[in-house]
Amino acid sequence: MSVGERWCVVGGGMLGMALALRLAQRGQRVTVWEGAAELGGLAAPWSLGEIVWDRHYHVTLASDSYLRGLLRELGVESELTWVTTRTGFYAGGRLLSLSSIFDYAAFPLLSPLEKMRLAATIIRASRIGDARPLERISAVDWLRRHSGQRTLERMWYPLLRAKLGANADRVSAAFIWAIIARMYAARRSGAKRELFGYVRGGYARILDRLATHLVECGVRAVVGRRVESVTRSEDGSLVVKASDGSAEAFDRVVVTAASPLAARLCPELTERERELHEGVEYQGIICASLVLDHPLSAYYITNIVDAWVPFTAVIEMTALVDRATFGGRSLVYLPKYVTEGDPALARSDEEIEREFLDALEHMYPGLQPGAVRGFRISRVRYVLPLSTLGYSDRLPPIRTSVPGLYVVNSAQIVNGTLNVNETIALAERAYPGLLADHPAGKQRPLNV
Numbered sequence: 001m002s003v004g005e006r007w008c009v010v011g012g013g014m015l016g017m018a019l020a021l022r023l024a025q026r027g028q029r030v031t032v033w034e035g036a037a038e039l040g041g042l043a044a045p046w047s048l049g050e051i052v053w054d055r056h057y058h059v060t061l062a063s064d065s066y067l068r069g070l071l072r073e074l075g076v077e078s079e080l081t082w083v084t085t086r087t088g089f090y091a092g093g094r095l096l097s098l099s100s101i102f103d104y105a106a107f108p109l110l111s112p113l114e115k116m117r118l119a120a121t122i123i124r125a126s127r128i129g130d131a132r133p134l135e136r137i138s139a140v141d142w143l144r145r146h147s148g149q150r151t152l153e154r155m156w157y158p159l160l161r162a163k164l165g166a167n168a169d170r171v172s173a174a175f176i177w178a179i180i181a182r183m184y185a186a187r188r189s190g191a192k193r194e195l196f197g198y199v200r201g202g203y204a205r206i207l208d209r210l211a212t213h214l215v216e217c218g219v220r221a222v223v224g225r226r227v228e229s230v231t232r233s234e235d236g237s238l239v240v241k242a243s244d245g246s247a248e249a250f251d252r253v254v255v256t257a258a259s260p261l262a263a264r265l266c267p268e269l270t271e272r273e274r275e276l277h278e279g280v281e282y283q284g285i286i287c288a289s290l291v292l293d294h295p296l297s298a299y300y301i302t303n304i305v306d307a308w309v310p311f312t313a314v315i316e317m318t319a320l321v322d323r324a325t326f327g328g329r330s331l332v333y334l335p336k337y338v339t340e341g342d343p344a345l346a347r348s349d350e351e352i353e354r355e356f357l358d359a360l361e362h363m364y365p366g367l368q369p370g371a372v373r374g375f376r377i378s379r380v381r382y383v384l385p386l387s388t389l390g391y392s393d394r395l396p397p398i399r400t401s402v403p404g405l406y407v408v409n410s411a412q413i414v415n416g417t418l419n420v421n422e423t424i425a426l427a428e429r430a431y432p433g434l435l436a437d438h439p440a441g442k443q444r445p446l447n448v
């Protein structure tokens, strides 16, 4: 390992920052270039009037050991608050609770036999150690086979839609396995019931501490600097150029942006490398944040069975976070997961707001139009790489054919759901290999 090399990490999301931190702590000279006006990426906060909270809803599970390790390092793990939340289902125009074993027994959408098959499916998935064979069958086919058609339609499909929208049919059974594995890990961590946690102040607090810690460890983070290209110069260094005209030479560059973006930034990749990155299909999101006078329900998440509803779930942050944090008001998210090319991403804020509020008023007749105090829409084209059939056979490798240039991104989270814990776990797995790599030496693939 050469000490004190100049590294540029492209992307100041949780992944880029975790990598930058570890590299700097091992003596490297690290700069982060982030295109947005602030650090944090998908986990960044924003404001709705007086309220500052995460742009996208986030919870932490007790089993999120990598994330909790980082929070400990930042001195904020003790600020985690743990809450048992409730889950709802909106079906046939009714709001149903599915929060306890009693709710499950009384759940009207499935017969007792279907409930037993459903429970057996979950247990079966939890006992599978290697998810790779599940990549050969679609989630929908696998769930139909083990739980039956009606349970697929009434339970599994709404759950898949809440996470994937129109991509629900595209993922392999490994996706369902990953969700069940995360749920089981949370239970195994000692809690009898699934607890959801958040740091007081939300991700704004975590990111504030992380930014300070980065500076203390010698990382230089530059925001508002969108990278346009990374190319090799004659002296062997890598030149990183940004859209504001700035350019700087580095010994090594780690791109953490989504694969299709990484392919565009790195023109010297081989055709095969480009093909692998462009071949990763992403899920996008339109996510509305609303401030309401009153909560809509007692559920943290309400999964939606009725197909006419234009969003894929209702998330009530106030079922988790004390309302006093939001000035006594209620913070609600309405996510609509979309394909990366969905024309809905180009619709105006006004159109989306009208459509979402009409549907919400229909679902919750008690909601008065005047009770909506804030409405803001986030759109992201590349959120979550889809775990499609045979996904791990087409993984883009970390090391590229350009010496010193690496791509570490969410596409390399195989058979895991996208969450900050997996993101940090990826950084922890990847950085020793980056340090050990000798760009000018023999090219060997780096595995994560």
Ligand SMILES: Cc1cc2nc3c(=O)[nH]c(=O)nc-3n(C[C@H](O)[C@H](O)[C@H](O)COP(=O)(O)OP(=O)(O)OC[C@H]3O[C@@H](n4cnc5c(N)ncnc54)[C@H](O)[C@@H]3O)c2cc1C
Pocket (backbone or CB within 6 Å): 010, 011, 012, 013, 014, 015, 016, 033, 034, 035, 036, 039, 040, 041, 042, 043, 056, 057, 058, 059, 060, 225, 226, 227, 228, 256, 257, 258, 261, 265, 285, 287, 335, 383, 409, 410, 418, 419, 420, 421, 423
């Ligand atoms: C709706 C939603 C809900 C979620 N809920 C949870 C949850 O409950 N719990 C949980 O743990 N996780 C949750 N997550 C996931 C979590 O936010 C992600 O796992 C994590 O933030 C991903 O970090 P990242 O750094 O890999 O990617 P990103 O956050 O996407 O970071 C990539 C960064 O690269 C920057 N970038 C891209 N191109 C360039 C360029 N050319 N030049 C410079 N910079 C560039 C981007 O601006 C961005 O900041 C959720 C995500 C979403 C969208």
